[in-house]
Amino acid sequence: MNKVYSSFSEAVADIPDSATLMIDGFAGPGGTSQNLIRALRDQGARDLTIISNTAGLASVIGFGTIPGQKPIDIGILVDNGQVAKVIASFPVSPSPSRPTSFEKAYQRGEIELELVPQGTLAERIRAGGAGIPAFFTPTGIGTFVTDGKEVRVFEGKEYVLESALKADYALIRGHKADTMGNLSFRGTSMNFNGVMVTAATVSIVEVDKIVNVGEIDSYRIDTPGLYVNRIVEV
Amino acid sequence: MNKVYSSFSEAVADIPDSATLMIDGFAGPGGTSQNLIRALRDQGARDLTIISNTAGLASVIGFGTIPGQKPIDIGILVDNGQVAKVIASFPVSPSPSRPTSFEKAYQRGEIELELVPQGTLAERIRAGGAGIPAFFTPTGIGTFVTDGKEVRVFEGKEYVLESALKADYALIRGHKADTMGNLSFRGTSMNFNGVMVTAATVSIVEVDKIVNVGEIDSYRIDTPGLYVNRIVEV
């Protein structure tokens, strides 16, 4: 029962072509598994479906990036021709004059996009981890979001039926992990990480530090170890 | 914006007849808002619908009770004739020879029961707090649970459609609260408390200690203050 991997490349080695991946983070480098993304780029798996809040933004517009730093994001997988489809809520640059790698590939017809409201994306992922195949939500009523989906009225208000999202792998950035896989996050870097880690068959987590069991206080465990399969120290 | 109440009776004073209440705890006195329950008994509101994991168990069988202690539970509301309906997963004593107040009243036809699997109960409450009116779950397929409900197949497996639960009030036991309403819980005393506090119009919380903002570390806040309306120190 060893969850500790010694390198990022070893941790992502078995990801096959056509895998579905959840990749974490809100948009900036905080909470984004930059080392695992780079290892996946080097590993080369292709035709990937990526579920993520953005489709790579920080490297182009510097979102959430401390001045002078160069963040890595999904853009390097797009540039490397590894991505077939993206499921995201914020897929393009807010500034049309500074398009992301994803937008350019999308406009060339090379990548498919499923655009999902952010809260629905989070809830679909949470549902995937929680054994809920589908749920009704008010978000997106009266918009493109309901296209092809069931709409039903509850207590006089319309809701749309959304389905769970699961993945073969999740790439997750944490702050600390113990050898049992218990995780703690820092600040606003647990947003998509906290739900994605529950919804993948194999969750791979990079952390600042791997510690012994007991060195993360029980009350500082944000993600219990049963959700974590592989851990690598940055 | 004062959330701090000086007495339990003041905190429950406006609960009207026929209100729907969520009452917290797993089954034992840990995590059960015993002081608020007693205040509600004294206050006397009638025809209540109570959503809770049990229908009052600890006072009869001593579940989770430290030897020598006398726990208070929903049983005192049942005994006082205040309860019209219970929605619960574990409504009766495991031992038929030691029936609870609820079971006796139920057998006399005085109280209605909606029996719900525990995970479905938790998820229905979470849905109520999260703006999800209904969701599909595999729990209860092939049992009485599906009676009168929609069953649908997703990827070859059957699921039943369950609806959200909300309440007018929630009675909640926490460990600490700051004056902003941020809460921390101890150990296994956040189970139903953590979801119920999100699903009531008015959440009333009794805590061991009310502290100033900042005295609960950011990472020890289990329930952000936006879910908490009233706080009383035990």
Added chain:
Amino acid sequence: MVAERLPREVIAMRVAQELQDGDVVNLGIGIPSLCSQFVPEGRTIFYHSESGVLNYGPMAEEGEEDQDLINASGQFLAPMHGMSFFDSGSAFAMIRGGHIDVTVLGALQVSRKGDLANWMIPSRGIGNVGGAMDLAVGAKKVIVSMEHIDREGNPKIVEECNFPLTCPACVDMIVTDIAVISVQREGLILKETAPGWSVEDVQAETDAKLIIAPDVGNISL
């Protein structure tokens, strides 16, 4: 037009007056993000961001930035007492579940019925939904703050949106650089105009027909 348009800060200042003591508030990108600086004294506001934080306060000082402390606009936050963190499932449970009192959002178009369009300029063919649809449907009060007309001079307050919708019939109030408008069942009620702007001036820059409030007056701060 001769009269000046209100600067972004003044729009934010006017919006800030709407925030009440104890409100949980989510501020969108752009003008909305400025509002927190101008809340009248004595009111405690709890700021929520879908990046997973409640009760954030001022931005971080230069040199103190922490990439693990950001709001949904990517701004760096200073640590603050009573601040709490949570995952996106919980962040949007708060929004969709009706626990946010006020959201302030930017817009591309708002219709007479309060329809909101703010996620895609059709000519681009692609856009970012982000958290806007959830906020628009979930917050108890939706305030739009924006320039009254777009860069080409087209009215943004329209009879019917022709941009893709974010949410139908969700906007409660519009605060622009020339007017304050309340969205009611009967239509758009012009409540305040910027100094030097007549109701006719405002109507001239508005596609939708405005109803003039009996007590219409100047925007005051």
Added chain:
Amino acid sequence: MVAERLPREVIAMRVAQELQDGDVVNLGIGIPSLCSQFVPEGRTIFYHSESGVLNYGPMAEEGEEDQDLINASGQFLAPMHGMSFFDSGSAFAMIRGGHIDVTVLGALQVSRKGDLANWMIPSRGIGNVGGAMDLAVGAKKVIVSMEHIDREGNPKIVEECNFPLTCPACVDMIVTDIAVISVQREGLILKETAPGWSVEDVQAETDAKLIIAPDVGNISL
């Protein structure tokens, strides 16, 4: 019958052999709750309880009981390194979401198809569902541990359950005081019998027709 029935501890011991290194395990009330004491050395098991805890260990010593540290049976837990706490929404997300490797449950009846009935004795007219339906449907492996016959001598392993079901076709394995039975597509495979019990003896106490495994042997620990 002359041969002795296995005591509860031995049933638990046999079940414990099924728990593999790294398994996340949820133990029900009764015999199941005894299993953790008998896990073979060198295997790390993570115990989950729907009271909202993962990785609990031994029970609290007398005088050290803490009412805020209980498992779903109401037993007091000792604090332990790596223990984590969560709400019921999360506790059952783990169960329903397929993150529990093994659950060990008691039963009133198990049918030939692996249907489980464990929540209500019909004559009482009311019962406790608790977390059993969620565990039965959500855990990757469902082991039933129970006495082979009830107090009145009626078989509990039956052709068809006549007690209300907890979950159809969910049981993978049955460990009783006289037998170990594997539930397969083709039916109930008798794998092991208690010392002194022949396959015929076991069949005589079983309503459902058993298939005898070619390598059927004695329960060994």
